[in-house]
Amino acid sequence: MREMLKIVISLFAIFVGAGLILSYVYAKTSTVIYNAQVREKEAALKKMSPEAEKINVAGKWLLYEKPNEYYEAKKGNKVISYIASTTGKGYSSYIKILVSTDPDLKIKAIDILSHSETPGLGDEIEKKDFKKQFEGKVLENIELLKVETKDKIQAISGATISSRAVTKGVKEAVKLLNEKYGKGLSKE
Amino acid sequence: MLEDIGIIFIASALINNFVFSRYLGLCIFFGVTKRMETAIGMSITFTSVMVISAALSWLVYYIIMIPLNLGFLKIVIFIGIVSGFVQAADTIMKKVTPGLYYKLGIYLALIVTNCIILAVPLINASEKYNLLQSLTFGLGAGAGFSLALVIMASIRERLELADVPKSFEGLPISFVLTGLIALAFLGFSGMIPL
Amino acid sequence: MNEKINYWKIFKNGIFSENPVFRLALSLCPAVAVTSGVKNGFLMGVAVLFVQTMSNITVSIIRNFIHPKVRIPSYIFIIAAWVTVTDLMMAAYARDVYKEMGLYIQLIVAFAIILSRLESFASKKNVLPSGVDGLGMGFGFLIALVLIGFVRELLGKGALWGYQFTPTKPLLIMILPTGGFFVMGLLMGFFNWINRRFFGGKASADVHMEAHRHGSH
Amino acid sequence: METKAEKREKQLLVSIGPHIGSEESIPRIMWAVSISLLPAFIISVYYFGLRAIAVVGVSVLSCVIFETITQKMLKKKVTISDGSAFLTGLLLGLNLPSSIPLYQPVIGSLVGIVITKHLFGGLGYNIFNPALIGRTFMLITWPRPMTTWYKPVAGITTMDAITTATPLGILKEDGIGKLIETFGDKMNLYINLFLGNRAGSLGETSVIVLLIGAAFLFYRGYITWHIPFSFVGTVMALTWIFGGKGGLFAGDPILHLLSGGLILGAFFMATDYVTAPAIRKAQIVFGIGVGALTVLIRLKGGYPEGVMFGILLMNCFSPLLDRAFKAIPFGTIKRK
Amino acid sequence: MLNFRGGIHPPENKWFTEEKPIVDAKLPKKVVIPLSQHTGTPCKAIVTIGQDVKKGQRIGEPNGYVSSPVHSSISGKVISIGNFPHPSGKDSPSVVIEGDDRDEWSEGIKERPDYLSLGNDELRKIVMEAGIVGLGGAAFPTHIKLSPPKEKKIETVILNGAECEPYLTSDHRIMVERPNDVFEGLKIIMKILDVTKGYIGIEDNKPDAIETMKEIASSEPGIEVVALKVKYPQGAEKQLIKAILDGEVPSGGLPMDVGVVVQNVGTAVAVYDACRYGKPLIERIITVTGRGVNEPKNLRVRIGTPFSDLLAECGGFRNDPGKVIAGGPMMGIAQTTTEIPVIKGTSGIVVLTRKETEQVEYCPCFRCGRCIDACPMGLQPSILSILIERGRYQEAKENNLFDCFECGSCAYVCPAKRPMVQFMKLGKLFLSPKKG
Ligand SMILES: Cc1cc2nc3c(=O)[nH]c(=O)nc-3n(C[C@H](O)[C@H](O)[C@H](O)COP(=O)(O)O)c2cc1C
Ligand SMILES: Cc1cc2nc3c(=O)[nH]c(=O)nc-3n(C[C@H](O)[C@H](O)[C@H](O)COP(=O)(O)O)c2cc1C
Ligand SMILES: Cc1cc2nc3c(=O)[nH]c(=O)nc-3n(C[C@H](O)[C@H](O)[C@H](O)COP(=O)(O)O)c2cc1C
Ligand SMILES: Cc1cc2nc3c(=O)[nH]c(=O)nc-3n(C[C@H](O)[C@H](O)[C@H](O)CO)c2cc1C
Ligand code: SF4
Numbered sequence A: 001m002r003e004m005l006k007i008v009i010s011l012f013a014i015f016v017g018a019g020l021i022l023s024y025v026y027a028k029t030s031t032v033i034y035n036a037q038v039r040e041k042e043a044a045l046k047k048m049s050p051e052a053e054k055i056n057v058a059g060k061w062l063l064y065e066k067p068n069e070y071y072e073a074k075k076g077n078k079v080i081s082y083i084a085s086t087t088g089k090g091y092s093s094y095i096k097i098l099v100s101t102d103p104d105l106k107i108k109a110i111d112i113l114s115h116s117e118t119p120g121l122g123d124e125i126e127k128k129d130f131k132k133q134f135e136g137k138v139l140e141n142i143e144l145l146k147v148e149t150k151d152k153i154q155a156i157s158g159a160t161i162s163s164r165a166v167t168k169g170v171k172e173a174v175k176l177l178n179e180k181y182g183k184g185l186s187k188e
Numbered sequence B: 001m002l003e004d005i006g007i008i009f010i011a012s013a014l015i016n017n018f019v020f021s022r023y024l025g026l027c028i029f030f031g032v033t034k035r036m037e038t039a040i041g042m043s044i045t046f047t048s049v050m051v052i053s054a055a056l057s058w059l060v061y062y063i064i065m066i067p068l069n070l071g072f073l074k075i076v077i078f079i080g081i082v083s084g085f086v087q088a089a090d091t092i093m094k095k096v097t098p099g100l101y102y103k104l105g106i107y108l109a110l111i112v113t114n115c116i117i118l119a120v121p122l123i124n125a126s127e128k129y130n131l132l133q134s135l136t137f138g139l140g141a142g143a144g145f146s147l148a149l150v151i152m153a154s155i156r157e158r159l160e161l162a163d164v165p166k167s168f169e170g171l172p173i174s175f176v177l178t179g180l181i182a183l184a185f186l187g188f189s190g191m192i193p194l
Numbered sequence C: 001m002n003e004k005i006n007y008w009k010i011f012k013n014g015i016f017s018e019n020p021v022f023r024l025a026l027s028l029c030p031a032v033a034v035t036s037g038v039k040n041g042f043l044m045g046v047a048v049l050f051v052q053t054m055s056n057i058t059v060s061i062i063r064n065f066i067h068p069k070v071r072i073p074s075y076i077f078i079i080a081a082w083v084t085v086t087d088l089m090m091a092a093y094a095r096d097v098y099k100e101m102g103l104y105i106q107l108i109v110a111f112a113i114i115l116s117r118l119e120s121f122a123s124k125k126n127v128l129p130s131g132v133d134g135l136g137m138g139f140g141f142l143i144a145l146v147l148i149g150f151v152r153e154l155l156g157k158g159a160l161w162g163y164q165f166t167p168t169k170p171l172l173i174m175i176l177p178t179g180g181f182f183v184m185g186l187l188m189g190f191f192n193w194i195n196r197r198f199f200g201g202k203a204s205a206d207v208h209m210e211a212h213r214h215g216s217h
Numbered sequence D: 001m002e003t004k005a006e007k008r009e010k011q012l013l014v015s016i017g018p019h020i021g022s023e024e025s026i027p028r029i030m031w032a033v034s035i036s037l038l039p040a041f042i043i044s045v046y047y048f049g050l051r052a053i054a055v056v057g058v059s060v061l062s063c064v065i066f067e068t069i070t071q072k073m074l075k076k077k078v079t080i081s082d083g084s085a086f087l088t089g090l091l092l093g094l095n096l097p098s099s100i101p102l103y104q105p106v107i108g109s110l111v112g113i114v115i116t117k118h119l120f121g122g123l124g125y126n127i128f129n130p131a132l133i134g135r136t137f138m139l140i141t142w143p144r145p146m147t148t149w150y151k152p153v154a155g156i157t158t159m160d161a162i163t164t165a166t167p168l169g170i171l172k173e174d175g176i177g178k179l180i181e182t183f184g185d186k187m188n189l190y191i192n193l194f195l196g197n198r199a200g201s202l203g204e205t206s207v208i209v210l211l212i213g214a215a216f217l218f219y220r221g222y223i224t225w226h227i228p229f230s231f232v233g234t235v236m237a238l239t240w241i242f243g244g245k246g247g248l249f250a251g252d253p254i255l256h257l258l259s260g261g262l263i264l265g266a267f268f269m270a271t272d273y274v275t276a277p278a279i280r281k282a283q284i285v286f287g288i289g290v291g292a293l294t295v296l297i298r299l300k301g302g303y304p305e306g307v308m309f310g311i312l313l314m315n316c317f318s319p320l321l322d323r324a325f326k327a328i329p330f331g332t333i334k335r336k
Numbered sequence E: 001m002l003n004f005r006g007g008i009h010p011p012e013n014k015w016f017t018e019e020k021p022i023v024d025a026k027l028p029k030k031v032v033i034p035l036s037q038h039t040g041t042p043c044k045a046i047v048t049i050g051q052d053v054k055k056g057q058r059i060g061e062p063n064g065y066v067s068s069p070v071h072s073s074i075s076g077k078v079i080s081i082g083n084f085p086h087p088s089g090k091d092s093p094s095v096v097i098e099g100d101d102r103d104e105w106s107e108g109i110k111e112r113p114d115y116l117s118l119g120n121d122e123l124r125k126i127v128m129e130a131g132i133v134g135l136g137g138a139a140f141p142t143h144i145k146l147s148p149p150k151e152k153k154i155e156t157v158i159l160n161g162a163e164c165e166p167y168l169t170s171d172h173r174i175m176v177e178r179p180n181d182v183f184e185g186l187k188i189i190m191k192i193l194d195v196t197k198g199y200i201g202i203e204d205n206k207p208d209a210i211e212t213m214k215e216i217a218s219s220e221p222g223i224e225v226v227a228l229k230v231k232y233p234q235g236a237e238k239q240l241i242k243a244i245l246d247g248e249v250p251s252g253g254l255p256m257d258v259g260v261v262v263q264n265v266g267t268a269v270a271v272y273d274a275c276r277y278g279k280p281l282i283e284r285i286i287t288v289t290g291r292g293v294n295e296p297k298n299l300r301v302r303i304g305t306p307f308s309d310l311l312a313e314c315g316g317f318r319n320d321p322g323k324v325i326a327g328g329p330m331m332g333i334a335q336t337t338t339e340i341p342v343i344k345g346t347s348g349i350v351v352l353t354r355k356e357t358e359q360v361e362y363c364p365c366f367r368c369g370r371c372i373d374a375c376p377m378g379l380q381p382s383i384l385s386i387l388i389e390r391g392r393y394q395e396a397k398e399n400n401l402f403d404c405f406e407c408g409s410c411a412y413v414c415p416a417k418r419p420m421v422q423f424m425k426l427g428k429l430f431l432s433p434k435k436g
């Protein structure tokens, strides 16, 4: 009995000691982690619309059953940009993408947040050259071609699947923004 | 729903095979594949423990830890669950099915300090899988691990008779071999985006 | 003086003759999983170093208090606590690498090497030697990881510590899982060869592995 | 006279029987397989020009050189004359695109011969097909050059630099409609595939010349039907059932038969003695396995072609299959 | 065509002698008669040096149950008793007799025209006394085969006329030249065993023998002549039983376990000669052939005649002789000297030229599977040979090493030229109880 008690006390003491230390560390770090996460997200959004003073969540939507959001970026009271997070179904992963448009829904920029496509192939979607192609495009122009093109999007050779995934994700996002903010789907 | 389950299973067993693409359970993988018999014993034991501890951890995580905001203790608690369960299984098997215990008991002892068992609940938690998904993941991972063990054991049996350069005998050649199998398993990549 | 030499010996032990990765063949998973680059390998090494040292110290401090019947559970508990500390710290302060290697940080708790050091060393020795042993083992681990990371990053990315110095990636495959296994196997074979060739030693980590499996369970 | 007879007697050989042996030997078989690939090589030169000679030449040469170096280093007898390294190099070369930078096959050969073959003990002990591991390594390491295909242009020296997709690539990307459109009509598509007038790896394009080589191997008894037929049969059956867009049984098995590396893989690579099971029953299962994996990857996978991975994946299972289908000794009562 | 699983098709090379009638070899000047010419314990000599002996006189007394007497094959004088070279490769106790050219029969020989009326035990005794052993090669004492234990009911007798070894044609010639005697012998064996069903199995490459035998069989109820697929080792008894009766002798078992007794056709003739004419086994038919001899022949030879006499009678060596083999090229034993005697189990002398037997270095097995296809016993010779090469004898045993009867089919087909039979013998040697 005494033996048993000793065991329990011994274990319990370690448990409590560890618990105390852990709680302390957790208390210290959890806010840091939380803040860092918020900051990261804010920074990512801010990058999409640097002039904006305030970026608000305007709604949520689903693509490939993945949760996404869209935002209104305001300077003063004026909406200067719409931003949407979206998903691409890539070669070996779902690609998380951010798209921003100006108020008349022309793409301002896109950014790749995360993916795990093949290094050296699919990961070239992160390259500036590829992302830049989307700038200034409207819904109709967001289409992938495997040949050289100015007004559409040109696929990265050897990574058609990843390129198409990004293009399709962006297109869905712009389509959504068109539905929410556009004047009918086919504007002019 | 069903498709979802299928995808989790295939992905965890083949595409993201614990050994060949996630690098988990390597100590055991190299340790027990010298003989087919041990590899099979290990497969059975591991798969069952993985499935059951996936379920137990899920229950504890979502019924106790999340409501109490104790998510940060998951490492401590999961390893507690795994070792507690293994201890219990050990005792129960010894009493109830001594025959089976005699066969598989030795492997049980190896399990407690093994990363692959702990990885299942941790991944389940970080992927926010529901109970069925967690079970499927545990089963898929177990099946994939078993597949890896059995293939490896059969190849190593043949390799024992081969004329491997001295410096490479044993572990080094096993690593190279695993690399080659992993290379072949790349054939499954790109099948399902994860 | 005498004392000092002893500490050096304890420290060195973990780096060479009982190097956890190359000699004991324990804790292999992280050795390949996080070593696609020097930086990740280094940070993983630091994490293990920290956990090993702190656990060693903790156990040796409270070793008389731990009830022998629940020795192992207590150790696991202590390790788990220190791993959680590491985990939280990295999540807070090393966010970018944590995204890649978070899972493996958490799995440090299951490394056979840590438990076996507690059992075979820290539970019998004073704080100082225990701490030094932890440091030695941790450094041995760290060095191994950095070495593997070095080879893989250099060949796979043409970079070191993230610093790129070739325009293209020379052997992409080296940073994929396959490449990790190749590099491990080839390095081990190479060390065995050196050992046999120049030191006349028997190599094969296998021997040690068997010993450990049977010894520690 | 007498002494001569005595001398003769002294020189009599003794050894344990049998005292006669078949004429087959390893070199004879290896060189015969190499010769059977000659038509495929010639046609590749016809379609892809001198570049084909360069690619195959570099592969063969580097395989032979690596074999020599490794055997010297391991202090083993140098056996390049047995033709197995030559054959590995030849098959590796024939499995590459014509435009590959020439240093890359050297690395492929290094991986195939040194790591895949000699680290495992040399001829007879390797677990994986050396040529295919070499190719896979190259595919993963240099994905772009390894998936850049040029249009075949008849003529020895022409090197017309028009890149194009392979038939399977088009099929995967754009569907069968586009494929038929590219070739005019369906019959034309089949004929071109059969003759080899299409993009692809050097040696895989021309089905007809590959079949001629394979027929020679059958005639000499160097390959048996078990692996190639179960492999090809499975591919045709499964692509017929699952290969179509409009439901079951709508696929085009002939298209799948004629495109990609199926014929080259089924008759010349899946049949590699060393890496396939040795028991006939196991070989049938092996063939079905390769076929099923090929179709899985072709239809669902990330790559347009699955032959290579199919063979390598089943190589993993060879020892297991041999174990499972162990021959039953004569006079053993079969239990259950 | 009747068949079994496995087997090989070496070039037959029977054309050297298959058309050549059997001729009597010259009476030898001297014979060396080993006391061990059969499977089992050797005989005890019952003559002394200097003693005169007659043809057919018993000179060696059986010693134990599995044993068989030996007789003098010529008349003359015993000049030596001691160890002499034996075709098995080891020296063996033998009786050397110098001939007196008179070739006189010993007195005890008596004809029995009424042999059919004798009782089974009496016939069995005659077979035993005549020193008859299997002439098919294994030289197992025939009277023992003819005395099966009670619990094994024998239902069938098969006469083995397969003669599947390349080159050899002695059984072939016997069937063509003495067909009736073969049948008489078979009938005696069937009578002794109280069996009503008899088969004579002949490989399809001897159409004349099949035809002759079939003709006689048409008037012999219960005896059937069957043509067999040409394939080595069609003549091995387990394979023969499989081909003719589709019966599988269990692993480690004997033909009698499936109710069968198998005898060579030559043995049947010897049985007939013993019962009808009282002749002990003092001569046999052998084929002397191969590209290394000048005039290949089928000879009726006295037991104990040195190979050198027979080779001389066949015109001596030709080309560059590389190997002199006692028996066929598949299972026969290569000899270091031609000064060895013909024994009861010697079915032929094959002389191969040096070119034909050139030895090459062997390579590692590259798993072509040919040997697995070839092994008539359904073994995996490749695995066995590798296991034995690596010294893992126990595993070889678990892989049924002891089912191997060393037919050499695997070695014949192996492209890597692996000395398979050598491995198998080595493995068995290591596993034998003597070696521990
Ligand atoms: C090892 C390997 C990895 C690949 N990874 C990707 C990838 O991440 N993204 C992608 O779009 N295609 C990837 N591919 C290529 C696809 O299989 C497919 O061939 C390609 O998308 C077709 O593009 P193309 O038409 O420009 O050649 C990969 C191919 C290989 C061989
Ligand atoms: C035996 C063999 C296996 C091959 N395996 C693959 C493979 O797994 N993946 C691949 O992309 N190409 C492979 N190739 C090359 C392809 O078959 C082919 O060149 C290309 O992928 C598309 O071929 P297509 O002409 O049928 O479209 C292989 C070639 C051969 C001869
Ligand atoms: C490989 C092999 C081939 C044989 N071939 C023959 C054969 O062709 N003819 C034959 O009479 N015995 C042959 N034998 C011997 C038979 O198995 C069997 O022992 C014999 O037929 C029994 O008859 P016997 O006792 O009269 O010799 C062969 C044995 C072996 C192991
Ligand atoms: C029918 C046959 C097919 C072969 N196929 C291949 C092959 O696909 N790849 C290869 O490297 N060697 C091949 N070889 C050669 C040889 O088996 C190979 O070099 C060994 O795998 C090396 O141990 C083949 C040999 C034969 C007889
Ligand atoms: S003794 Fe030899 S040749 Fe004669 S039948 Fe038997 S195996 Fe064939």
Ligand code: SF4
Pocket (backbone or CB within 6 Å): E374, E375, E376, E377, E378, E379, E380, E381, E403, E404, E405, E406, E407, E408, E409, E410, E411, E420, E421, E424
């Ligand atoms: S020698 Fe033995 S292993 Fe070889 S084929 Fe004959 S029975 Fe089979």
Ligand code: SF4
Pocket (backbone or CB within 6 Å): E138, E404, E405, E406
């Ligand atoms: S197995 Fe050996 S002992 Fe038996 S018959 Fe064959 S060769 Fe003679």
Ligand code: SF4
Pocket (backbone or CB within 6 Å): D278, E364, E365, E366, E367, E368, E369, E370, E371, E372, E381, E382, E385, E410, E413, E414, E415, E416, E417, E418
């Ligand atoms: S025949 Fe020779 S090379 Fe072929 S499997 Fe048998 S032992 Fe190996």
Ligand code: FES
Pocket (backbone or CB within 6 Å): B024, B025, B026, B027, B028, B114, B115, B116, C026, C027, C028, C029, C030, C110, C111, C112
């Ligand atoms: S099994 Fe040892 S670290 Fe994963």
